[in-house]
Amino acid sequence: MTHPLRGKAAVTGIGETAYSRGTTKSGLALQMEASLAAIADAGLKPADIDGIVPYFPGGGIAEDFIANLGLPDLKLSAFVPMGGASLVAALQMATIAVSGGVCRHVLISVGRTGYSGARVSTRLQQFPQFALAAEFEAPVGVFAPAQLYAPGARRHMALYGTTPRHFAEIAVTIRRHAILNGNAVMTKELTVEEHHASRMIADPFRLFDCSLESDGGAALVVSATDAARDLRQPVVQILGMAEGHPDSPASIAQRADLLEFGLVRAAPRAYAMAGVGPADMDLAQIYDCFTFTVINQLENLGFCKPGEAGPFVMEGRIGLGGALPLNTHGGLLSQGHVVGLNHAIELVRQLRGQAGRAQVAGAEVGLVTGYGDMGDGALAIMARAA
Amino acid sequence: MSAPAFERPKPTPSRESQPYWDGLKERRLLIQHCTNCGMPRHYPRPVCPHCHSMESEFREVARGGAVHSWTVTDHPFNGFFKKAGPEIVALIDLDAGGPSGATLRVNAPLRGIAREAMAVGLRVRLVFEPVEEGLVLPAFEPE
Numbered sequence: 001m002t003h004p005l006r007g008k009a010a011v012t013g014i015g016e017t018a019y020s021r022g023t024t025k026s027g028l029a030l031q032m033e034a035s036l037a038a039i040a041d042a043g044l045k046p047a048d049i050d051g052i053v054p055y056f057p058g059g060g061i062a063e064d065f066i067a068n069l070g071l072p073d074l075k076l077s078a079f080v081p082m083g084g085a086s087l088v089a090a091l092q093m094a095t096i097a098v099s100g101g102v103c104r105h106v107l108i109s110v111g112r113t114g115y116s117g118a119r120v121s122t123r124l125q126q127f128p129q130f131a132l133a134a135e136f137e138a139p140v141g142v143f144a145p146a147q148l149y150a151p152g153a154r155r156h157m158a159l160y161g162t163t164p165r166h167f168a169e170i171a172v173t174i175r176r177h178a179i180l181n182g183n184a185v186m187t188k189e190l191t192v193e194e195h196h197a198s199r200m201i202a203d204p205f206r207l208f209d210c211s212l213e214s215d216g217g218a219a220l221v222v223s224a225t226d227a228a229r230d231l232r233q234p235v236v237q238i239l240g241m242a243e244g245h246p247d248s249p250a251s252i253a254q255r256a257d258l259l260e261f262g263l264v265r266a267a268p269r270a271y272a273m274a275g276v277g278p279a280d281m282d283l284a285q286i287y288d289c290f291t292f293t294v295i296n297q298l299e300n301l302g303f304c305k306p307g308e309a310g311p312f313v314m315e316g317r318i319g320l321g322g323a324l325p326l327n328t329h330g331g332l333l334s335q336g337h338v339v340g341l342n343h344a345i346e347l348v349r350q351l352r353g354q355a356g357r358a359q360v361a362g363a364e365v366g367l368v369t370g371y372g373d374m375g376d377g378a379l380a381i382m383a384r385a386a
Numbered sequence: 387m388s389a390p391a392f393e394r395p396k397p398t399p400s401r402e403s404q405p406y407w408d409g410l411k412e413r414r415l416l417i418q419h420c421t422n423c424g425m426p427r428h429y430p431r432p433v434c435p436h437c438h439s440m441e442s443e444f445r446e447v448a449r450g451g452a453v454h455s456w457t458v459t460d461h462p463f464n465g466f467f468k469k470a471g472p473e474i475v476a477l478i479d480l481d482a483g484g485p486s487g488a489t490l491r492v493n494a495p496l497r498g499i500a501r502e503a504m505a506v507g508l509r510v511r512l513v514f515e516p517v518e519e520g521l522v523l524p525a526f527e528p529e
């Protein structure tokens with residue numbers, strides 16, 4: 001039986017600000033700028049937006065969107081507080097809203113001054129999801145995401161022989177893609193040697209294993225598929241989507257299997273809904289807060305068996321022209337950190353055939369993931385409508 | 387990647403976790419146990435996830451364990467830890483979790499070993515470190 005949400009929603013508009021390190025604009029201004037761009041890209045007017053699922057905490061809330069965009073009749077204001085998985089999980093929330101007849105056009109957006117404003121280790125301490133880490137782990141010196149996620153990477157290396165060379169392959173490949181994009185913080189080629197020589201942040205993570213702290217905004221519009229057909233852009237449907245939560249979601253330390261993210265639960269549901277599997281993907285946009293996080297998700301997503309993602313990413317497989325091009329926009333590692341909404345935007349751009357120099361020839365179906373809050377996961381599978 | 391703080395982040399115990407912190411002050415490792423089904427759980431919380439009983443007590447458990455994984459705090463994300471320099475911080479599987487199958491871990495600095503010698507499964511023992519007035523934190527040393 002076809003899942004009732006399959007194909008019922010489409011991404012109709014995408015918008016981004018310039019990604020930078022150093023801005024005079026507020027996070028809210030960046031969020032609104034990207035939101036207006038996404039609405040215009042769809043061929044809509046701000047007044048057509050009747051639902052919002054913004055990133056939270058941090059950034060605009062319903063009151064800000066009504067006041068800035070002049071929304072006449074907002075029918076849904078929701079948050080999906082899953083850290084880096086929030087905005088891909090928001091695609092599920094938006095799909096429920098438009099397929100259930102509550103909304104026609106839902107705006108998902110984020111704006112942040114990760115470079116010019118408060119840094120990530122400062123922000124996290126205020127999140128309720130981090131209360132256990134703040135009580136039990138911060139006092140011994142562990143509170144930044146790099147420190148919280150590093151033991152998973154160490155364990156993967158110990159169990160499976162994964163090496164820094166595998167990590168470097170991800171950083172170097174994604175950097176190459178960022179350079180092709182044109183709107184990216186990092187614009188110089190990165191070599192394996194430069195990766196290995198970069199300073200250690202939280203063993204085994206070196207500087208170039210870590211995502212950027214950057215400024216920028218990103219937004220997209222999710223519309224009911226029947227409304228999408230009348231709009232400006234080629235229709236990109238959401239075929240399947242799911243969110244998943246790991247064991248011990250608020251403490252990695254207490255999780256029986258450090259390498260089992262929420263994606264393990266979400267991926268089979270999304271594949272079943274979409275009617276396609278990992279082997280069908282023409283490309284993938286994987287949340288890359290750290291190089292290792294990509295390795296772990298490739299396994300959780302079923303692209304390869306547990307322990308095999310290190311060798312899997314080698315020999316050009318994840319680059320343009322390879323079997324599974326990854327993060328063709330430069331990702332969080334090299335384009336900019338807008339909590340992964342840039343990954344969803346890039347998937348849409350690829351499926352429309354608008355990815356410029358990074359275009360994957362014949363891209364028809366692909367997936368995007370979100371990962372955050374110490375292991376929450378979400379994915380969406382999209383396809384160009386026939 | 388800088389932060390202005392120059393003090394150690396302090397635990398803010400909850401009603402549920404207070405006995406754990408009080409135990410450390412008395413140099414005892416106290417872990418919450420369900421008084422209905424007997425299962426231990428850590429970190430402390432009001433409900434037993436196995437049987438949903440809300441009755442629990444803290445029992446002293448053995449301090450031995452094994453390395454599950456680790457990191458090294460090469461970059462201090464907080465000015466306080468810059469003074470201490472890089473430390474190995476390890477996730478330790480307490481032996482006390484073993485018989486029940488429960489995951490009981492303590493995340494704490496591991497003293498007296500070089501990072502090159504670190505390995506999954508390494509045997510360690512919890513020690514008590516008074517770090518300032520009124521605060522004792524766990525740490526580990528090789529067994």
Ligand SMILES: [Zn+2]
Nearest residue numbers: 420423434437
């Ligand atoms: Zn119980």
